[in-house]
Amino acid sequence: MPRDVKVKICGLTKPEHVHAAADAGAVYGGFVFFAKSPRNVSVELARDLALEAPVGLAKVALVVDADDATLDAILNHVPLDMLQLHGKESPARVAELRARYGLPVMKAIGIAEPADLAQIDAYAGAADQLLIDAKAPKGAALPGGNGLSFDWRLVNRKYWPLPWMLAGGLTPDNVGLAVQMTGARQVDVSSGVESAPGVKDAALIRAFVAAAHA
Ligand SMILES: O=C(O)c1ccccc1NCC(=O)[C@H](O)[C@H](O)COP(=O)(O)O
Numbered sequence: 001m002p003r004d005v006k007v008k009i010c011g012l013t014k015p016e017h018v019h020a021a022a023d024a025g026a027v028y029g030g031f032v033f034f035a036k037s038p039r040n041v042s043v044e045l046a047r048d049l050a051l052e053a054p055v056g057l058a059k060v061a062l063v064v065d066a067d068d069a070t071l072d073a074i075l076n077h078v079p080l081d082m083l084q085l086h087g088k089e090s091p092a093r094v095a096e097l098r099a100r101y102g103l104p105v106m107k108a109i110g111i112a113e114p115a116d117l118a119q120i121d122a123y124a125g126a127a128d129q130l131l132i133d134a135k136a137p138k139g140a141a142l143p144g145g146n147g148l149s150f151d152w153r154l155v156n157r158k159y160w161p162l163p164w165m166l167a168g169g170l171t172p173d174n175v176g177l178a179v180q181m182t183g184a185r186q187v188d189v190s191s192g193v194e195s196a197p198g199v200k201d202a203a204l205i206r207a208f209v210a211a212a213h214a
Pocket residue numbers: 010011032034037038039040062064086131133142143144145146147148167168169170188189190191192
């Protein structure tokens with residue numbers, strides 16, 4: 001089975017789902033540190049989950065405009081492999097955090113219309129990669145993880161100066177088409193592998209990874 005599309009399962013909150021993601025062949029597992037999220041994890045829980053993660057599953061901390069004290073509390077206690085910045089972090093802040101913590105940084109870029117793509121170039125040289133995600137609608141409680149997709153034609157086989165990952169409303173049923181239409185080599189999912197908000201489903205995780213790899 002071809003495995004060149006890398007999969008990230010975001011919003012893991014239970015050891016069995018960390019294992020389900022790794023066993024299915026996902027290469028990234030995300031932990032959400034954002035109090036308003038149904039997937040929010042404490043530093044203690046994230047540490048336990050990270051210690052459960054088999055070698056081969058890169059552990060990603062997702063934060064939203066986090067201050068230094070919050071980041072120190074997370075990164076000094078949880079063994080992590082990557083930071084995902086899902087707020088309004090500027091290129092300068094991204095570069096600062098990348099230098100301070102010595103971890104690769106993925107910056108989320110919300111896309112709803114062509115003009116949203118213009119911000120991407122500003123992060124070249126600051127971030128290690130981009131998460132090209134659906135822009136959260138005005139008034140949404142969460143800046144991501146809403147299960148909404150955007151028009152994939154906007155990223156139709158575009159060239160960007162950084163590696164990128166496609167996200168937003170992906171499911172086991174649509175990820176194959178999304179990969180085909182965009183040329184994405186990496187995909188990220190949260191809501192699409194849940195049976196209820198914040199509740200991951202091992203069978204959906206397996207189905208998603210299999211569909212992405214197919
Ligand atoms: O998942 C959350 O609760 C969350 C909260 C705050 C910022 C971002 C959040 N999630 C981001 C993701 O899970 C994914 O990176 C991405 O947005 C795709 O989510 P989905 O559309 O649910 O697959």
